[in-house]
Amino acid sequence: MPALRLYDSLDEIPASAWDSLHDGSNPFISHAFLDGLERHQCLREQWGWQPQHAALYEGDELVAAAPGYLKFNSHGEFVFDHAWAHAYARYGIDYYPKWLIAAPYSPVTGPRLLARDANARRGLLLAMQEHMRQQRWSSLHANFLPAGELGVFDKDWLERSDVQFHWRNEAGWRDFDDFLAAFISKKRKNLRAEREQVRRAGISFRIVHGDEARDDDLIDMHAFYCMTQSEKGNHPALSLDFFRHLARTMPRQLLLILAQRDAQTIAGALCLRGGDTLYGRYWGASETLPGLHFETCYYQGIDYCLREGLRVFEPGAQGEHKIARGFMPVLTHSRHFVADGQFSEALRPWCDEERAASLRYREVVLEHSPFRAAIADTPAKR
Numbered sequence: 001m002p003a004l005r006l007y008d009s010l011d012e013i014p015a016s017a018w019d020s021l022h023d024g025s026n027p028f029i030s031h032a033f034l035d036g037l038e039r040h041q042c043l044r045e046q047w048g049w050q051p052q053h054a055a056l057y058e059g060d061e062l063v064a065a066a067p068g069y070l071k072f073n074s075h076g077e078f079v080f081d082h083a084w085a086h087a088y089a090r091y092g093i094d095y096y097p098k099w100l101i102a103a104p105y106s107p108v109t110g111p112r113l114l115a116r117d118a119n120a121r122r123g124l125l126l127a128m129q130e131h132m133r134q135q136r137w138s139s140l141h142a143n144f145l146p147a148g149e150l151g152v153f154d155k156d157w158l159e160r161s162d163v164q165f166h167w168r169n170e171a172g173w174r175d176f177d178d179f180l181a182a183f184i185s186k187k188r189k190n191l192r193a194e195r196e197q198v199r200r201a202g203i204s205f206r207i208v209h210g211d212e213a214r215d216d217d218l219i220d221m222h223a224f225y226c227m228t229q230s231e232k233g234n235h236p237a238l239s240l241d242f243f244r245h246l247a248r249t250m251p252r253q254l255l256l257i258l259a260q261r262d263a264q265t266i267a268g269a270l271c272l273r274g275g276d277t278l279y280g281r282y283w284g285a286s287e288t289l290p291g292l293h294f295e296t297c298y299y300q301g302i303d304y305c306l307r308e309g310l311r312v313f314e315p316g317a318q319g320e321h322k323i324a325r326g327f328m329p330v331l332t333h334s335r336h337f338v339a340d341g342q343f344s345e346a347l348r349p350w351c352d353e354e355r356a357a358s359l360r361y362r363e364v365v366l367e368h369s370p371f372r373a374a375i376a377d378t379p380a381k382r
Contacts (some may be wrong), residue, residue: 002063002120004127007053010035010067017062021114025275028103029111032249033272034067037104040242047237048073049104050097054131056115056124064115064124069104070097070137076237078107078317079143079160079334084347088138093340099132101142105237107164107317108279109144109332113152122152129337140337150333158336158347161355163362165320165327167302167313175306176299179326187324187370195299197291202261205300210247210254218243221256221268224284238282243270257300259285259292269296278305280315298325324370329362 007013015031027033036042043049049069056064074081077100088095101112115121132140142153173179180188208217222240229236246254252273259267267285271278283297297315305313315322323329336351338344 002056002058002123002127004124004131005055005057006068006131007055008051010038010051010053013053013055013062013065018065018114021062021065021116022111023275025277026108026110027250027253027272027274027279028106028108029067029114030250033246034103036242036245036249037238040239040245042237042239042242043069043104045072047235048075052099054101054124054128056120056127063117064113064120066101066113066124066128067103068128069100069102071100072096076105077102077141077143079141079162081141081336087343093138095138097137098139098141099128099137101128101140102144106281107144107332108314109146111149112142112145113149118152121149125152132337133339136339138339141334142336143334145333145335147333150335153335156337156344158338158344158351159355160334160336160351161358162332162334163329163358163365164314164317164332165322166330167298167305167315167327169305169311173306176303179302179306182372183326183370184372191299191325191370194291194294198259198289198295201289201292203259203266203289203292203295204261205296206256206258206260206265207300207304208256208258209252210256211251213247213254213256215244217256217258217265217268218247220258220265221270221282221284224268224286225270225282226284227286228282228284246272255304257296257304259296267292267296269301271301273308273310276310277312277314278310280313294325298322298327302326320365323365323368326370328369329365331358331362 018031022029038051043051048071052068052070054066054068055062074085085095103110113121113124115124128140171182180191222243225238226236255271255273257269258265266287269280269283271280278301280297280301285292301313301315315327338347
């Protein structure tokens with residue numbers, strides 16, 4: 001009979017066993033990425049993160065696993081439930097710790113219940129629910145789920161949705177000019193003007209993978225990241241050693257887009273490359289120049305995808321300004337099991353309205369599409 005085991009450190013599970021449960025196309029659930037967060041002090045209990053990974057075994061064989069974390073706050077998740085925690089507090093009930101299935105600090109859709117097959121995936125989820133009840137934790141959450149995993153969650157799970165903006169090459173664009181040819185004339189003119197501002201400022205770009213990056217590049221990128229986090233009032237949780245870890249253990253998946261003027265790096269964006277997708281994660285700059293953010297974070301990434309044949313570019317959460325630059329609205333999906341039945345039923349209408357609002361919002365922003373013709377609907381948009 002399958003048995004659930006819990007681990008407070010991912011290095012207790014062999015990388016080969018963990019990575020055998022997914023196809024390697026999503027870097028955020030790879031053993032190297034998740035173990036690096038722990039190994040290099042990016043996840044700390046005082047910041048609200050305590051690893052509690054779930055693994056399902058048949059004998060000595062790992063058949064399913066999930067990146068799990070006991071959370072003592074709701075920071076770094078990007079599916080906001082602060083109102084839920086406040087509601088619990090008003091009734092004198094503990095909301096924390098809760099149990100979260102996610103890739104920390106990463107609002108990126110991807111596998112969450114890694115499994116050999118559908119039966120193992122379902123068995124893992126049921127075992128996690130039972131363990132949550134036994135521990136008397138308030139809730140179990142699974143954030144940014146792919147469409148293929150949604151069916152494993154039954155009606156007792158609350159459904160939440162949000163909107164992100166993704167670039168998708170459904171039309172088969174060959175290069176950036178081909179991409180721009182699909183734009184309305186005014187939108188195309190505006191985008192070209194933004195790019196020209198950066199060129200006239202004397203900015204050039206170096207695009208380097210992890211195995212091509214100098215240590216100075218990683219130091220610069222980490223400084224930009226820390227600067228941006230501090231400006232937002234956030235603690236920069238990711239360490240320089242973690243950036244170095246990514247360059248060493250994920251050398252062709254780490255991508256740095258570095259803006260330079262007079263041989264000095266003045267801005268940068270850190271991305272991770274998946275199977276057919278580029279994921280934009282962090283950016284920062286030591287100077288404020290017109291168009292620099294859009295060029296570094298969006299246009300250089302689109303250029304890279306077109307050169308490399310990548311189909312999707314996910315530049316990060318939020319930001320409806322992205323739609324004018326060719327990023328279309330798509331829905332994201334999360335599921336939430338609240339142990340207290342009364343609280344769960346009270347929250348259900350709230351979740352239903354949130355999903356309806358997300359659908360309405362997506363339709364509204366679609367009216368501002370820069371494209372001459374509608375981009376074909378895809379499963380990711382639904």
